[in-house]
Amino acid sequence: MSNNYYMQKIKVAFWALIMMAMATACKKGGSDSPVPVVPPKPLATLGLFQLSGGENKRLFIPISQIGTKAVQYFGIFDTGSSGLTMDAHGLIPDEMITANGLLVTGDSVVVNGITVTNKTATMAYGDKTSSTKEFGNLAYATITIGNSAGTATTKRIAFFMYYKVVDGDGKEISGSQHSFDVFGVGPSTGFTFAAIVSPLNGFTMPANVASGFKLAKLDNTKFTAAGAFVSGLLTIGLVPDDLNNAGFVMHPLTLGSAGGYSPNIPATVTYGNTTTSAQILFDTGNPAVSVIENSKETTALGRLPVGTVVTITTNRGFVYTYTTSSTGKLTQIQNPNISGDFRTIMSLDFFTDNEFLTDYTGHRIGLKNN
Incomplete structure (x- = not known):
């Protein structure tokens, strides 16, 4: 009888251990369970408007407040300059806007x-040779x-509020x-x-997201006289994959001494049988004609x-080749001693063939064939 009682105790203990093991196996979120890794996401992805008129193409960003x-x-939308400029009309009362300036009492x-x-x-x-002043x-x-x-809303940022625009001859436009x-x-x-910088550098970014933006390849068929809204062109905020695994060639x-970090990238440019060194600005604000400077x-x-x-080879090994035509990829040669500008400037046509990235945090520009 004592042996049966002893065996019964062993069976109870055995089944108790089994039940404990099953409970442990079924338990969710225990200390030994792997914590899922959620990759960081960019702040926002927005669309832009593409517009054309004759030779000129334009890329616009909607501003809603x-x-x-x-x-x-x-x-x-201009990769060739830094900072937002806005006409004063419609933002402040008309009586504050005069032909000679904005009426501001006191400091502000x-x-x-x-x-x-x-x-x-x-x-x-x-x-x-061709300038505009605000x-x-x-x-x-x-x-x-x-x-x-x-939409996406910046922090309070500096911008330039203009009341008058003149051309290179000083004539008001x-x-x-x-x-x-x-x-x-x-x-x-x-x-x-110096306080005026890119509005896209005016956001508070999520954790592990660098301040900057990524511009997808533009759709050349969407450049129409009526204009077309193209979704998903602009990504605000750069995740680690953008900077390390997306195939961009990064250029520090x-x-x-003035103006902060220069967007100009050292390169060589070959056209026909001529090769010249260059400092290249990839410029969405240039609507039509790329300019190669050769002294x-x-x-x-x-x-x-x-x-x-025409072939461009940057100092980091990015290579872009295109052929001029009568309707696109228009390119002219200038002598900087005449133009007064040493930069070789690629127009908006460059962005119909390539992706573009600017990393404000790491002070880099990324270029990618597509």
């Missing part, structure tokens, strides 16, 4: 959540970009308001005001003939 003022404006005034300072300057675009004031506000398909708004996303700082940028050219200035093969 400045400060507390709801708006429907479109800034020229706040209107519609926009701080307009009394600090004035001129923003210049182009070179001495006159205005330093201002501050939060900026919301995007439309009903998706009249026309529709906000037609010269520029959304400059380059990595440098403003030469007029040089810090200058040794004296007689062959002007547009390259149709069918000319």
Whole structure:
């Protein structure tokens, strides 16, 4: 009888151990369970508008709010400059805007959540052969970009509020308001005001996401006279895969004595039988004609003939080859002693063949054939 009792105790203990083991095996989220790794995501992915008119192409970003003022404006998306410029009309009362400047009492005034300072300057675009100047004031506000398909709002950032635009001859350009708004996303700082930088560098990023943006290859068929909204072109915020595994050739940028980090990339350019060294600016703000600067050219200035093969090779091994035609890839040769600009500038056509990335955190530009 004692042996049976002893065996019964063993059976009970055995089944108790089995039940404990099963409970442990079925337990969720225990200390030994692997914690799933959630990869970081970019801040936002937005669409842009593509527009064409004759030879010119333009890339626009919708702007839906400045400060507390709801708006429907479109800034020229410009990798060749840094900082946002906005026409004062529609943002502040008309009585504050005069032919000679913005009326600001004291150091600054706040209107519609926009701080307009009394600090004035001129923003210049182009070179001495073709230039545009905007006159205005330093201002501050939060900026919301995007439309009903998706938006993102910056922190309070500096921008340039202009009241007048003149051409290279000093003649005031009249026309529709906000037609010269520029959304400059380059990595440098403003030469007029150091506080003015790319609006895309004005966001608070999620953890493990670098400040910067990625521009997908543009769809050449979407450049129409009516304009087309193309979703998913602009990614704000760069995840580790963008910077390490996406196939971009990364180019470290040089810090200058003025203007911060230069977007110009050292390269060689070959056209026909000519090869020249270059500092290349990849510029979505250039609407039509790429410009190759060559100080040794004296007689062959002007547009390259149709069918000319052009090859760009950067100092980091990125290679891009294209052929000029009568309707696209237009390219001209200039002597910097004449143009006053040493930069070789690739136009918006470059972005219909390639992807582009700017890493504000790491001070790099990435280029990728596509």
